[in-house]
Structure formats: structure tokens, C-alpha cells
Amino acid sequence: MRALKLYGKQDLRFEEAPEPVIERGSDVIVKVKAVGVCGSDISRYAKLGPYVSGTIFGHEFSGEVAEVGGEVKHVKVGDRVAGCPAICCGQCESCQKGEPARCESLHVIGAFHPGAYAEYVKLPAENVIPIPDSVDFDTAALVEPSAVVVHGFYKTNIQPGATVAVVGSGNIGLLAVQWAKIFGARKVFAIDVEGERLKVARDVGADEWINPQEKAAHEQIMELTDGRGVDLAVESAGSPLTSAQVFALPRKGGEVLFLGIPYADVSIERFYFERIVRNELTVLGSWNAVSAPFPGREWSTSIHYMSRGHIRVNPLVSHRLPLQEGPHTFDDIVNGKGSYRKVLFYPEAK
Incomplete structure (x- = not known):
């Protein structure tokens, strides 16, 4: 499959990567339909925050379920979904207290796990949230940043x-x-x-x-x-x-x-x-976008208000681009070339 991989400071490459495979009964593989550029992506690209060289980048996305493990019950192949990118340990004191946003080892896909700037991405079943037909894939790609905001408002x-x-x-x-x-x-x-x-x-x-x-x-x-x-x-x-x-x-x-x-x-x-x-x-x-029961009411509430038109993302989006334009787009953003707001990439040609 085609993907964007981060190799070093301002070294993002569009190249082939192996497709994810089901390894656990709780795995879900999602065909990515739309994936956004987050401010944290820009920072990691420019300054090298936590990452593993060559890891597939990106974490704000929506898509369609392509394959599920045997234990997965709440989604099936063909379902339209949003993806929660947060990976929590489930074992530290904060996780045990039902405070996953304070997890000692919390991270998001695209750093230590393969991310969503790719044709396919794999997540645990609990990280995959169904979306109604009234929420398009572009809107669903912004469920994660919406959840970040409402996580703070709840405080x-x-x-x-x-x-x-x-x-x-x-x-x-x-x-x-x-x-x-x-x-x-x-x-x-x-x-x-x-x-x-x-x-x-x-x-x-x-x-x-x-x-x-x-x-x-x-x-x-x-x-x-x-x-x-x-x-x-x-x-x-x-x-x-x-x-x-x-x-x-x-x-x-x-x-x-x-x-x-x-x-x-x-x-x-x-x-x-x-x-x-x-x-x-x-x-x-306020940090991240998750609460208990995981991934939290931030996600269901975001989807609810998006489905009713109270959260509108189209005015935020300035660029809709094929995934292969990722390297020069990141370079433009970091170097102040062009007028970018929210950028959405599409692994498939639109």
C-alpha cells in the first residue's frame, strides 16, 4: 500500500508499505477515506517529537472497515467509522482510575505505531467508532480534534x-x-x-x-x-x-x-x-480526547452534533489533496508557503 513515512526532521516520504494484517481477535483494519493534518503532526515533522524512524505518520482519520478479528462485535466489514488514535496502557494508576487521558504512556498512532497517512490502518476494536450516514468522511476525520476540544469544555x-x-x-x-x-x-x-x-x-x-x-x-x-x-x-x-x-x-x-x-x-x-x-x-x-468508558463521551457527543450540523468542518478545510502530495505540503506549511488551514489527504483518488 502507499503511505507517508517520517524518517527524520522534515524528512517525510511517500512510499510503499506492507498492509496491516489481523494478529489479534480484537484487531480492526480500516480503509482510510480521509485523514487530516494536525498541529502536532507539524510540530513532530519540524522538531521531531516522539516517533520511530520510518513509521507511518498521521492520526486524524475516518474510513471504512476492511477486516475484523474474531472477537470484534460492534463493527463489521463495510461499516463507516472514525478512529480514536490514542493508545493507553490500561495498567497505570490513571488508567485504573478511569482517567486514560492521564495514562503514563499515552501516545497516538503515527508515533510508535503505524498511523493513518496510508491506504489502511489497524486499531484495537475499542478505538473504532461507527458513524452515521449523515456524517461524511471529511467531517468524521475531524472527530478527533473535536473530541479534544469538548474534553476540555467538560472540565x-x-x-x-x-x-x-x-x-x-x-x-x-x-x-x-x-x-x-x-x-x-x-x-x-x-x-x-x-x-x-x-x-x-x-x-x-x-x-x-x-x-x-x-x-x-x-x-x-x-x-x-x-x-x-x-x-x-x-x-x-x-x-x-x-x-x-x-x-x-x-x-x-x-x-x-x-x-x-x-x-x-x-x-x-x-x-x-x-x-x-x-x-x-x-x-x-486539558490533554488529549479520551475518558472512561474508553474512548469516552467526547467521541459520541462529537458525532451527535456533527450529524445535526451543529459542528461544521467544511469552513475549516482549506486544502483537499491526494496523499502523495504530503511531503511538499508539509514543507510548504513549515516554511510558510501558501495559506493553509485544515488539510485533508485522500489515499484514494477523489
Whole structure:
């Protein structure tokens, strides 16, 4: 089969790979229909996060069941599915407590196990989730990032009528805008320095869009909320700068939810740090997309709202490409060539 393999820093190759085979009764082999590029893929490609040289890359995908082991009951050949890429040990203290997102050895396919930038991928049966006909394969390929976002929202105290600021209008931020509305937010503020991204944020439901290059984001938020601040601020940009500035956005007693991962040290000016203490903020970190019973309600809930059109992914997708264009696409993204948002690859010609 054809696949994208990561061999080293910015060394991604499109080449042949052996097709996966059933080895355990719980194995499921999925024919990949659509697979997305995640921000973590870009980081691993550019900076070499955890990986094994030559491993098939990628983890956000949907497809059709091609083969199942003898113990698999909930899906059959031909079923349309999404794939949860998280692999947990099941044995550590966190797993035993029903907290798989905190697993001591949690990783996703595409690092130590063959991933989904390929014609076929193999997963344990519990990682394979059926999707209804009302959810197309492109949408289902984004169930995983949607589950990442709602995993974080479940940690918050957001109530209907709340105000929410989402920092960063990348793919995670655009999904966060939509989840904020689903959770009952009365007003959602999208914050980004790129006008085109803010336009997409507006398209998916943001009520106000703020460019901090015009005036500091917290000053604009305070003007728009009569000096109160928002109930919940979501950091989804993963920027060291915004990871500090986000603390100035919530009201007294408000919350900050971190979904983004800054790949550099975060220096916090006194003004921003004091907001944590003086405003008695609750600061929440969120990691991955799984809970108990595995893979968790994040997955079924994402599929539910996607099937009803409340989570829309088409506005997020900027490029739909054949898999063989992977190497130069990753090179373009890392080197700032072109205007990329969410990229979907197709192992089959469309």
C-alpha cells in the first residue's frame, strides 16, 4: 500500500508499505477515506517529537472497515467509522482510575505505531467508532480534534448564557467557538491576528472578532463586556505570548482553559500573572480526547452534533489533496508557503 513515512526532521516520504494484517481477535483494519493534518503532526515533522524512524505518520482519520478479528462485535466489514488514535496502557494508576487521558504512556498512532497517512490502518476494536450516514468522511476525520476540544469544555463550569473568549482561530479554536455555542454561550469572542481566520470564526458562529494588533485583546474585551471580562477564556493558539495574556480576559472568579501547547518557554509579565491571584481565576489544563468508558463521551457527543450540523468542518478545510502530495505540503506549511488551514489527504483518488 502507499503511505507517508517520517524518517527524520522534515524528512517525510511517500512510499510503499506492507498492509496491516489481523494478529489479534480484537484487531480492526480500516480503509482510510480521509485523514487530516494536525498541529502536532507539524510540530513532530519540524522538531521531531516522539516517533520511530520510518513509521507511518498521521492520526486524524475516518474510513471504512476492511477486516475484523474474531472477537470484534460492534463493527463489521463495510461499516463507516472514525478512529480514536490514542493508545493507553490500561495498567497505570490513571488508567485504573478511569482517567486514560492521564495514562503514563499515552501516545497516538503515527508515533510508535503505524498511523493513518496510508491506504489502511489497524486499531484495537475499542478505538473504532461507527458513524452515521449523515456524517461524511471529511467531517468524521475531524472527530478527533473535536473530541479534544469538548474534553476540555467538560472540565469547565460553563453555563447557558455565559460569555466565552477563544484565543486563536486555528482549527482547534474554530471548533472551540462551535462548542462554546453548543454549551450555551450567549456571546463568543474570537481573537486572532489574521483577518482571514477571524472571517472563518465569524462563519462558524463567533459573535465578535478581535484583532489584538489593533488594540490589546484584554482592553477590547473589557470594552465589549462593560469592564467585566468573560466567564471563560480558552487558549487554543499555543503561543507563548497568548498563553500569558489570556489571564487578563476572564472576569473575577472566571476560568481559563488551556487547549494549546506552546513549544517554547512562557514568560508571564506581572500584570498578567496577578490576574490569576487578584481575580481568583480557575486555571484548567486539558490533554488529549479520551475518558472512561474508553474512548469516552467526547467521541459520541462529537458525532451527535456533527450529524445535526451543529459542528461544521467544511469552513475549516482549506486544502483537499491526494496523499502523495504530503511531503511538499508539509514543507510548504513549515516554511510558510501558501495559506493553509485544515488539510485533508485522500489515499484514494477523489
